Amino acid sequence: MKELVVENLSKVYFDPRLGERVTALDGVSLRITPGEFVAVAGPSGCGKTTLLNLIAGFLEPTSGRILLDGREIDGPGPDRGVVFQSYALFPWKTVLENVAFGPRMRGLPRAECEARARRWLELVGLGHVANRYPRELSGGMQQRVGVVRALANEPEILLMDEPFAAVDAQTRMTLQEELARIFEERRPTIFFITHDVNEAVFLADRVLVLSKGRLREEIPVPIPRPRRWAALVENDSFKALVGRVLQAVRTA
Amino acid sequence: MRSANRSDGRDGLPAFFWAAAPFVVLILLWQLVVELFDVSPLVFPSVPAVLRAGLDGLADGSLAAHVGASLLRVATGTALAVLVAVPLGMAMGTQRGIAAFFTPLLRFFSVLAGIAWIPIATLWFGYGFGAIVFVIFNAVFFVVTYNTVLGVSTIPIELRRAAASLGAARLAIVREVLLPGALPNIVTGIRTGLGFAWRGLIAAEMIATSTGLGYMLFLARDFYRTEVIVLGMILVGAIWLALDRLLLAPLERRTIERWGLVRPT
Numbered sequence: 001m002k003e004l005v006v007e008n009l010s011k012v013y014f015d016p017r018l019g020e021r022v023t024a025l026d027g028v029s030l031r032i033t034p035g036e037f038v039a040v041a042g043p044s045g046c047g048k049t050t051l052l053n054l055i056a057g058f059l060e061p062t063s064g065r066i067l068l069d070g071r072e073i074d075g076p077g078p079d080r081g082v083v084f085q086s087y088a089l090f091p092w093k094t095v096l097e098n099v100a101f102g103p104r105m106r107g108l109p110r111a112e113c114e115a116r117a118r119r120w121l122e123l124v125g126l127g128h129v130a131n132r133y134p135r136e137l138s139g140g141m142q143q144r145v146g147v148v149r150a151l152a153n154e155p156e157i158l159l160m161d162e163p164f165a166a167v168d169a170q171t172r173m174t175l176q177e178e179l180a181r182i183f184e185e186r187r188p189t190i191f192f193i194t195h196d197v198n199e200a201v202f203l204a205d206r207v208l209v210l211s212k213g214r215l216r217e218e219i220p221v222p223i224p225r226p227r228r229w230a231a232l233v234e235n236d237s238f239k240a241l242v243g244r245v246l247q248a249v250r251t252a
Numbered sequence: 253m254r255s256a257n258r259s260d261g262r263d264g265l266p267a268f269f270w271a272a273a274p275f276v277v278l279i280l281l282w283q284l285v286v287e288l289f290d291v292s293p294l295v296f297p298s299v300p301a302v303l304r305a306g307l308d309g310l311a312d313g314s315l316a317a318h319v320g321a322s323l324l325r326v327a328t329g330t331a332l333a334v335l336v337a338v339p340l341g342m343a344m345g346t347q348r349g350i351a352a353f354f355t356p357l358l359r360f361f362s363v364l365a366g367i368a369w370i371p372i373a374t375l376w377f378g379y380g381f382g383a384i385v386f387v388i389f390n391a392v393f394f395v396v397t398y399n400t401v402l403g404v405s406t407i408p409i410e411l412r413r414a415a416a417s418l419g420a421a422r423l424a425i426v427r428e429v430l431l432p433g434a435l436p437n438i439v440t441g442i443r444t445g446l447g448f449a450w451r452g453l454i455a456a457e458m459i460a461t462s463t464g465l466g467y468m469l470f471l472a473r474d475f476y477r478t479e480v481i482v483l484g485m486i487l488v489g490a491i492w493l494a495l496d497r498l499l500l501a502p503l504e505r506r507t508i509e510r511w512g513l514v515r516p517t
Contacts, residue, residue, distance in 0.1 A: 056378065
């Protein structure tokens with residue numbers, strides 16, 4: 001099985017607005033085992049998106065390394081699927097073509113790519129919009145497509161960058177439950193970035209608190225699955241864990 | 253129903269009518285002035301004389317030959333320019349070094365685009381097809397390059413990242429993301445460039461050839477055929493309007509509708 005290992009990762013960049021060098025990440029180490037759901041919580045500017053961009057291969061680290069299955073990563077690749085806050089669906093492609101994109105890039109026959117895309121769309125109840133264009137869908141539906149597009153490519157790990165931050169609160173809870181359900185059924189490995197403490201505790205097996213570029217605390221979430229909001233909002237251990245993470249975020 | 257129709261009746265036939273009406277007025281005025289002041293045909297032709305010149309040109313095939321020659325040059329020059337400009341624009345839009353090298357050059361040469369190239373073009377290619385196609389190429393090339401760069405730069409970085417993390421290699425990113433993402437701008441560039449090209453074409457044809465609309469205009473001057481000159485001027489304007497309204501503008505609109513980016517909120 002493929003394990004993600006981050007070793008002593010740092011990222012320093014020059015900020016032209018401030019006119020000085022900024023340390024976005026400062027010696028971060030972590031390890032994600034297969035089938036694990038890890039969330040990173042922290043205020044904006046804490047370096048969490050930089051961490052995800054480094055793991056995705058969109059940025060190069062200043063020092064330290066990132067290993068997937070023992071091999072150092074080199075640029076973006078299909079072994080690490082990414083779900084973006086802005087959805088990043090191709091506006092000139094239909095929903096089906098968007099989801100079939102990854103398999104097609106791997107050279108699978110078109111018919112097989114489309115069959116696979118259709119299967120995944122059915123799974124999240126989006127079969128009926130397969131031939132629509134992204135702009136015709138609501139934000140929540142677009143992000144469902146975004147998640148399915150990444151999953152249909154069967155990555156080793158799914159990297160999610162505040163994926164539900166741009167949708168309304170009601171839709172966000174639905175999407176969180178859907179992601180929990182997909183995770184419970186298929187056990188993909190997920191690395192999830194959020195500033196929403198409730199979301200982090202609801203979804204993750206483990207919450208890492210990041211602040212000013214350093215990992216401050218690691219809080220395991222031993223709440224049994226399946227997890228649903230109706231059962232958890234009044235759950236004492238859930239509330240206690242949220243309180244603990246919140247305190248860690250605020251004091252860090 | 254009827255009053256609603258009248259208030260937004262600017263599409264379809266009514267729109268055409270409103271666009272044509274000023275020209276009808278202008279033509280009537282023109283004929284009135286020519287008759288009232290008994291204008292000599294050496295100074296300005298009458299409307300019937302221009303119509304006759306048009307019918308004669310149609311009958312002996314010379315009009316079709318001139319218009320055909322002009323259109324072929326424009327099409328060739330534009331096609332060549334797009335074939336070079338789009339890849340260069342793609343490279344400039346993605347590689348900072350290439351952009352830094354070419355941007356000042358493009359700024360300089362875009363000022364020269366058009367008829368400033370006629371003297372050197374005729375030295376290089378002689379009088380005729382090559383020189384004029386070269387002038388057209390220059391008129392279209394710079395604006396399409398510029399618009400391609402602009403188009404690539406409007407594509408959100410996330411789309412390129414998404415493609416890369418789904419396994420798209422460099423060339424696949426160009427084909428699947430950069431080209432479709434920049435297409436609305438490219439088409440706008442082609443439309444603008446063709447506008448420059450058409451103006452440049454007429455000027456170039458006056459100097460560097462022996463067929464085409466521009467040549468027809470210029471030759472007629474030597475024989476004091478004002479009716480042919482005016483016919484040529486009307487054709488230059490009318491062909492461009494038809495090309496732009498019936499072909500380029502709908503193409504641009506459809507490209508934007510089909511391929512245009514809807515920005516994430």
